[in-house]
Amino acid sequence: MSAQAPVKMKSEAGLLDIWNRLRKNHLALFGLVIVVLLVFFAITADFIAPYRYDQQNLMKAFESPSKEHFFGTDEFGRDIFSRIIHGSRISLQVGMIAVGIAVVFGGLLGSVAGYYGGRIDNLIMRAMDILLSIPSILLAIAIAASLGPGLYNMMVAVGISSTPQYARIIRGSVLSLRGQEFVEAAKAVGSSDTRIILKHIIPNCLAPIIVQSTLGVASAILTAAGLSFIGLGIQPPTPEWGAMLSGGREYIRDYAYMTIFPGLAIMITILALNFLGDGLRDVLDPKLKR
Amino acid sequence: MIKYIFKRILSLIPVMLGVAFIVFTLLYLTPGDPARIVLGDQATEEALHEFREKEGLNDPFLVQFGNYVWKAVTRGDIGRSYMTRRSVANEIMSAFPSTLKLALSCVIAAIILGVPIGILSAIRQNSLFDNVTRFLAMVGLSMPVFWQGVLLILLFSVKLRWFPSSGFDTWATLVLPTLTLACNPLAVITRMTRSSMLEVVRQDYIRTARAKGQSERIVIWRHALGNALIPIVTVIGLQFGTLLAGAVLTESIFSIPGVGRLMVDAIKMRDYPVVQGGVLFIAITFSFVNLMVDLLYAWVDPRIRAQYK
């Protein structure tokens, strides 16, 4: 039987089957719901947040959570609830763009390495090894320091520091697919290498990419929050959760709510993404379980 | 076997060169004049100029890099800190013991708790215990370390007065940082132990042992665990390596004078030699730990050992 057939069948009946299996995993479902909620908040922040995120009111600083301000106010009298809602947009942006960068570059490098093999493979993987031997938080800090402060620079820093993992994963997938018959067939027919990579190989790598990306968004958000916490990255008054946590640290004895809510937001987001990622991993390819 | 080890160690050299190159490039591209920062904003123009000349900061990039590599390779001289004028090696060596202490404490805690819990979880798959454990492990992975540390200080240092919030000399000062930092490795090790055990328990030789009438305890502890250990050890090694790399955030929160904090301060103050030397040191340590793990892996797994006989 041709090796191409099973691949095709998987992608047709696949989606519904995947959804059904995912549903059974309660934790993963919970994760999905939270993520969807976050995306909703991120998109509609301007409408659902009761106040603007930079609206100062020095007279009402340090107010505890109340009916007027669900999560209380910070040192400038800004509504923390609104800032957390707006922060979801920032966090998701950071997560997605950072992972996007890592997937695109990592994917490119990994697929080229895996497909062509030999010297090119060696070269690229050495480079990835080098990057991997530097702990990612340190690498992110160094890149952030060199690019300068700012949200976008931070995304790039986190993205670049995550690239090697994606390169590795994709290279692994490509390597295993490379020998398959449908690739030989495509070559025989005369498809260019690029076409083969784009049309055949990458779609079949999707499973590990999706899993890693979901977990990667979580990791990116955490790294970004860590960078803001150290003081590299976010410009005020941007309501990034990590920066909010850092800013509230000084007041933690009297106004602990200033750190508790951003911390909870981060934790729940990461938890949800992790559950979802785990669930996806179980469902998309049980063999992927490490 | 010796040949394999030798080859692996040799392959570290280009990697280290690469690391040095990347760090050098990053620092070169980073805005901020070290002379200004190190000498302070009240320094004279002349002093600034002298500093830059002496440290070779006005040389072209490749010349600077070449000098650095040459000195490191021929004399083991990785420079002096701009700030303290001590040798970089000295600076790192005074910070490393603290990081080592913290990393060891975390890894030991993670192993002592994680492996047994992981095994139990695997044995009682899908039980309440298993589900609760998996949930908690996930929570452990998701907690931002900096938040956790801050909250622990609030609870244990401020409210309960049980443990100090900073310093690193008595064993009491070790507790909170370990509690904070160990959660991640604990969760990872627990999960890995569980999944590895689950894989192994399904294997044929386990069924054989059971059929032979061996007690369940021997089956689990000797046969299953022995074979499940391999990926677990790998993960432990990786986690230890990551911890050694300096738990930057934890060290900041608890004022621990370790390598992570040294790095962050050096980056902020543009103390280039310390940053370069520090990252190089961390990279070598990390790679070394990985190598150890791989070797252990190869030694434990008879299949791989056979390859090298």
Place this chain on the structure above:
Amino acid sequence: MKGNSRTKAAVLAVSALVILGLAAVPALAKDTLTIANIYDARSLDPIIQNEVAASGAICHINETLIDLDAVGNPVPLLAETFEQIDPTTYKFTLRKGVKFHNGDPFTAADMLYTIDRAKSPLGSAIKQYPEIIESAEAPDDYTVIIKIKYPFTPFWGTMAHTSLAVVNKRAVEEKGDMYPLNPVGTGPFFMKEWVKNDKLVLERFEDYWGKKPEYKTLVMRSVPESVNRTIELETGAVDIAYKIPTADVSRVKDNKDLGVIGAFEHSVTYMGFNCEKEPWNNPKVREAVKLALDINGARHAVFRGTSLTPVSIVPPTIKYTDKDLPAPARNLEKAKQLLAEAGVKLPLKAQIWSNAYKPRVDLAQIFQAQLKEVGIEVEAKVLEWGAYLDGLKLGDHDMFILGWVISSVDPDGIMSGIIHTKGGSNYSRFYNDEVDKLIDQGKTMPDGPEREKVYMDLQKMLAELNPVLYLYNEESFYGIRNNVDNFVPSPRGYHNLTGVTFK
């Protein structure tokens, strides 16, 4: 039940161990003074760095010839008497019978060595201090004659600075590279142990020439997290906590075992304009910004009522400060009017730069909101220190927030530093000949009513020209345990703890 009592026993055992561990500390407390500072010293070599944390440690180990009192007048230290012979010559008569920690006697040769060393390339971080010295001579073992290059009234401040603290030639040459970790001096303490970035342990020097400290051991811990410093104070792990956050002040005051001391330093934080850039080159625009801001209100909010709003560029702790200048007051109408007169097109886009120091970041954000009301749209940019200094040098900025510490304890310090055309830190690019002339005059005139007039004039001129706006004189708070006595924080920002006693 059984499990319960076993658990209880375990908890008791652990608690007992913990308490024993912690109890060991108070038992030593009477003979050991422990303080928590923000940063650790970079090195204990007086000429390697120009930092408050280092000076705070070095002053206990190495001494200068003279010290300064709170208002900046010289008082004897290693020099028994001192006088200014002529505008460029100073004579110091050294104390006899002073010993170094290694037993060597202190003589004039050591001072000459110290000065030479400070002027060598190794001293590039503190170069600006000994630079004024032309020559130093020792006609005998206990006399030092120093000639300076030009009349310089703040010279006493230079001689009292830790960069010129006396070091022992033999020790420096013997220890070479390791000297910064093993300093030798004449001070009341010698270095016992140093765990970098953790704690520095000093011990009483029994052969000290002066009044020895009553306690034996001084432990200086570095705890960068401000909240942690307060916590360490509350648990009794430290006796004095430097610079506790303003948020903790009332808590520490209310604690029956603790007290708070507030102190000002010879420093001011200001917001400068880039006077070479449009429209900030127009003094009317600068005044408009001054009127549009509620500097006092902002300061009050950021520092929760503490610290001061300055009326002049010269901090209130320094002589010749003009206390009678008008306090900044908000006047939106006048601000808008001035902007219109200056022909500024609104909305005007501008940036306020600062580094990551929280009070400055906070002020920038408040200013952002306030300036919006007159049509100036501000982006508050937080820059990392290195990039910040770089950027200021390049001159692209509009407004920037920076601080200045006057280590010479003389009004010339800030004028020459940030206002004079040749000032090394004149990032506001303020080039005014009249002002320059006055500064040059004041620098060389001897103290007296004429000198005072020069500075009074300068301050009035600056208040009208507004190259910089004065934001705050920061009040630092020190938490101390009630059994600690005689701790007097110095406005120099670093404190000599030799005289501290326990009740």
